[in-house]
Amino acid sequence: MSVLERLTARLTAVLPPDAVVTDPVRLRTYECDGLTVHRATPGVVVLPETTEQVAAVVRLCREHGVPFVARGSGTGLSGGALPRADGVLVVTSRMRRIVEIDIPGRRAVVEPGVTNLAITEAVRDQGYYYAPDPSSQQICSIGGNVAENSGGAHCLKYGFTVNHVLAAEIVTPDGDVVELSAGDPGYDLLGAFVGSEGTLGIATKITVRLSRAPEAVTTLLAAFTGIEAGGRAVSAIIAAGVVPAAIEMMDALAIEAAEAAVRCGYPAGAGAVLVVELDGPRAEVEHQFAAVERICRDSGAFEIRTAASAEERAAIWKGRKSAFAAVGRISPAYIVQDGVVPRTALPRVLAGIDRLQEEYGIRVANVFHAGDGNLHPLVLFDDAVPGERERAEIVSGRILDLCVEHGGSITGEHGVGVDKARYMPRMFTEDDLGTMQLLRCAFDPEGLANPGKVFPTPRLCGEAPGVRTGVHPLVEAGLAEQF
Amino acid sequence: MHGEGTPDPLDPSAVTSHPGPDAGDTPGARSALEPSGAGDALAATGVTVREAGDGDEVAGVRPRWVALPESAEEIAAVLRACAAHDLAAVATGGRTKLHWAAPPERCDVLVDLGRMNRVLEHTPGDLVVRVQAGVTAEALASALAAENQELALDVPVPGTTVGGLLATGIAGPRGFRHGTARDLLIGITVVLADGTIARSGGKVVKNVAGYDLGKLFTGSYGTLGIIADATFRLRPLPAARAWVTASVGRPVTETATPYAYEGQTLDTTSTDVAAALRAMVPAITESPLEPSAVEVDWPDVDGPCWVAVLVEGSAAAERAKALSALMGGTAEVSEQPPPWWGRLPEPDDTLLELRVGASSLLHLLPALRDAAHASGAHPVIRGSLAAGILHIGLRGTPGEVAGFVGLVRDDAEGTYDGRVVVLCAPVEAARRLDRWGRVGALPLMRRVKERFDPGRRLSPGRFVGGI
Numbered sequence: 037m038s039v040l041e042r043l044t045a046r047l048t049a050v051l052p053p054d055a056v057v058t059d060p061v062r063l064r065t066y067e068c069d070g071l072t073v074h075r076a077t078p079g080v081v082v083l084p085e086t087t088e089q090v091a092a093v094v095r096l097c098r099e100h101g102v103p104f105v106a107r108g109s110g111t112g113l114s115g116g117a118l119p120r121a122d123g124v125l126v127v128t129s130r131m132r133r134i135v136e137i138d139i140p141g142r143r144a145v146v147e148p149g150v151t152n153l154a155i156t157e158a159v160r161d162q163g164y165y166y167a168p169d170p171s172s173q174q175i176c177s178i179g180g181n182v183a184e185n186s187g188g189a190h191c192l193k194y195g196f197t198v199n200h201v202l203a204a205e206i207v208t209p210d211g212d213v214v215e216l217s218a219g220d221p222g223y224d225l226l227g228a229f230v231g232s233e234g235t236l237g238i239a240t241k242i243t244v245r246l247s248r249a250p251e252a253v254t255t256l257l258a259a260f261t262g263i264e265a266g267g268r269a270v271s272a273i274i275a276a277g278v279v280p281a282a283i284e285m286m287d288a289l290a291i292e293a294a295e296a297a298v299r300c301g302y303p304a305g306a307g308a309v310l311v312v313e314l315d316g317p318r319a320e321v322e323h324q325f326a327a328v329e330r331i332c333r334d335s336g337a338f339e340i341r342t343a344a345s346a347e348e349r350a351a352i353w354k355g356r357k358s359a360f361a362a363v364g365r366i367s368p369a370y371i372v373q374d375g376v377v378p379r380t381a382l383p384r385v386l387a388g389i390d391r392l393q394e395e396y397g398i399r400v401a402n403v404f405h406a407g408d409g410n411l412h413p414l415v416l417f418d419d420a421v422p423g424e425r426e427r428a429e430i431v432s433g434r435i436l437d438l439c440v441e442h443g444g445s446i447t448g449e450h451g452v453g454v455d456k457a458r459y460m461p462r463m464f465t466e467d468d469l470g471t472m473q474l475l476r477c478a479f480d481p482e483g484l485a486n487p488g489k490v491f492p493t494p495r496l497c498g499e500a501p502g503v504r505t506g507v508h509p510l511v512e513a514g515l516a517e518q519f
Numbered sequence: 520m521h522g523e524g525t526p527d528p529l530d531p532s533a534v535t536s537h538p539g540p541d542a543g544d545t546p547g548a549r550s551a552l553e554p555s556g557a558g559d560a561l562a563a564t565g566v567t568v569r570e571a572g573d574g575d576e577v578a579g580v581r582p583r584w585v586a587l588p589e590s591a592e593e594i595a596a597v598l599r600a601c602a603a604h605d606l607a608a609v610a611t612g613g614r615t616k617l618h619w620a621a622p623p624e625r626c627d628v629l630v631d632l633g634r635m636n637r638v639l640e641h642t643p644g645d646l647v648v649r650v651q652a653g654v655t656a657e658a659l660a661s662a663l664a665a666e667n668q669e670l671a672l673d674v675p676v677p678g679t680t681v682g683g684l685l686a687t688g689i690a691g692p693r694g695f696r697h698g699t700a701r702d703l704l705i706g707i708t709v710v711l712a713d714g715t716i717a718r719s720g721g722k723v724v725k726n727v728a729g730y731d732l733g734k735l736f737t738g739s740y741g742t743l744g745i746i747a748d749a750t751f752r753l754r755p756l757p758a759a760r761a762w763v764t765a766s767v768g769r770p771v772t773e774t775a776t777p778y779a780y781e782g783q784t785l786d787t788t789s790t791d792v793a794a795a796l797r798a799m800v801p802a803i804t805e806s807p808l809e810p811s812a813v814e815v816d817w818p819d820v821d822g823p824c825w826v827a828v829l830v831e832g833s834a835a836a837e838r839a840k841a842l843s844a845l846m847g848g849t850a851e852v853s854e855q856p857p858p859w860w861g862r863l864p865e866p867d868d869t870l871l872e873l874r875v876g877a878s879s880l881l882h883l884l885p886a887l888r889d890a891a892h893a894s895g896a897h898p899v900i901r902g903s904l905a906a907g908i909l910h911i912g913l914r915g916t917p918g919e920v921a922g923f924v925g926l927v928r929d930d931a932e933g934t935y936d937g938r939v940v941v942l943c944a945p946v947e948a949a950r951r952l953d954r955w956g957r958v959g960a961l962p963l964m965r966r967v968k969e970r971f972d973p974g975r976r977l978s979p980g981r982f983v984g985g986i
Contacts, residue, residue: 141876142877185731196727198702214959216960219937221938221958222959224734224738228735275755319837323833379644405725409645409724410725443722445723445726445728448727450727452727452728464729468718468729469729471717472719474971476730
């Protein structure tokens, strides 16, 4: 009997009858998340319904020395929920109760499987909403958002998941249930946990902040002949002291794809479009709108459209929101990249991407959160053309190099996961990564929580801090570094 | 209770309970670590080091040396020397909060970051600044104002440095709208106890690569490492600011008129301050006028309080006018804050921080008055009604102070899941107090400390659970 079989027998004893999946066909449905290039069939899948069940699963994993990976809706784009063939996949989809809504206290307590949008839907009638809005918000889970510190188009003004999570009940890699709270004295373990990509434990209950819906929202679409003019407008808006809720930009190729897919009807001949959303008190929005409109015209916008109603707003956002999928209309395959550069470096980085396109004969469609310098280049390729996928992968990686060279980041919102772990040394030194690893070792000395993600090199934590005796056999064999 | 079982810091023999380099007074001290050996090692770092003197005490514990590094590398050199000779180090910047938190178990070297006072990088177009930890908040503000920008963090104690602001995690009025230090910090460089220099985050606002060590170090009171520099997101200075201030609980004029909000009629002549605030504050925070801060100043729990609301933006005046209609007959709009705005209450030698959900806070206010009456202590209350963070300066005997803290904590923790932390207190009072109250994840925190500082050389004993 293998370790996994022994563990599975024990799991069956602590979980409801249908909560342990071992059927190979069903297991394969969990073999990847939103990033489908990385696949692995999980050893076993569990579908716990309560915190106690999650804790029992984690304790059993620890007892058997078996790794575990948590998964919410599986919409992640960095392979953060890639299962382990030798491990347990803990799927939180049955933990989807909204436990409490406290409008006067502006908070809601939810289980990790609750979708992002479900929170907003539960409080919208009372004039509130949950601010972070990743584009997958209809299906992505809050537990996944917490793991990835998800952003969204509106994080320019409102921040990320970490700024909206007030507390979390977590199951530590030891199987203990611990409450982390932003208001507690002591280390901000909650702040460190959010965005740790499942490597510090599993969130089983999450307290989120509810935000007051703004009094007014205005969305503006400005068309420019080229990306440079659009970029000038973005810089001028920021310099004018306006903080829009969102500033999104698409280049000609991305517009072409969106047009083909959803007939968004963006102005003909546009080399770039800018979507600017302003929200807040009505008087404030009116002032800002006048400023933004003037800046866009001064920067060379040849057409400006304004949406005041929800329907008009949806029409403007339609093209932008469809952009990733739409690229499928103009290319058989594509890689979605996620990098960040300082806003002032945008023109140089876009020029660099142009050079890469020429050098490798690969087309790149650019969609980005221009306000915070978060690029989503879509690197297009055709598997039918020999060598094209490889060239696309090189271009995709070199775009990240460009981001790092210009003082940016290898990921703004999709996470490191398994996909970008190898890029971490381009951004961080050994000492930086080793220091992050200290936190990992404090939570998970056995390295069982989502191993192989975030960090490029597996490391061992050492039995106890301080005195160390002997050399670990894995270190001796050159299979791991000890830290 | 914990931690306060540490020796009386005013008793010179007591601080040597852990044999440090100055353990010559204590029989059984390790002879291999004579003061001169450690002193030579510090001198050999090339960093400016002087003997400690008056004014260098950390919560009453006098260090032996003061080191004045000028870079992260120099901090690392000092900490490596400390590691080699098992010296304990405490970091400081503006020395405004050295008397806060528990006394260190031992303190050999005060690492004074006052010379690390440079703004390293400010690209206005990116709304990002990177500064050394020893830059004062005032100096940073004036550098940024030159580009019409600001770091939207209030600094309740004048003279505070960026490092001190981060290490204590103290928040001011605008935390409600703009977030606190943890929310605005986007990158950090720290030096660990073994001299390792490590960075996390970066200089872009949006970044999820790797663990966010900045969050871990914010509010860690110097117990995990020394912050060398920090990178923050900025914002443009608002086009205008306006404050609306009103008194609650006593009429300013005899003609003060009652005011109404959503069917409730409120009487400004009411002396029930708490009841009046329970009606007024939600009306303000739930209005679409988006105040940046809602602060209270309540100098005497038997008297009236003042509420001040800040609005920022090009339409600030208009919004302030609309807000004043929600705040009763005494409301006045001004372009200047009231004098108490954003400052910690006096007296500040005994200072509490109460954190509780904003709606719970309004229900907890009567308990503060009751606790004052029952204990005999005199609290001076100031803080954010919108964010649910109050600072309370206390006058009273050690017994009265301990009584007040106990009563408030019973209510805050027991009924409202709030927290009461004693930020600072004189030695006599501190002896009778549990500084930190309930700490949720203490075993995990201890494990973090053990990994980052296994030799317990960085501000040992200063933090929760004696960490």
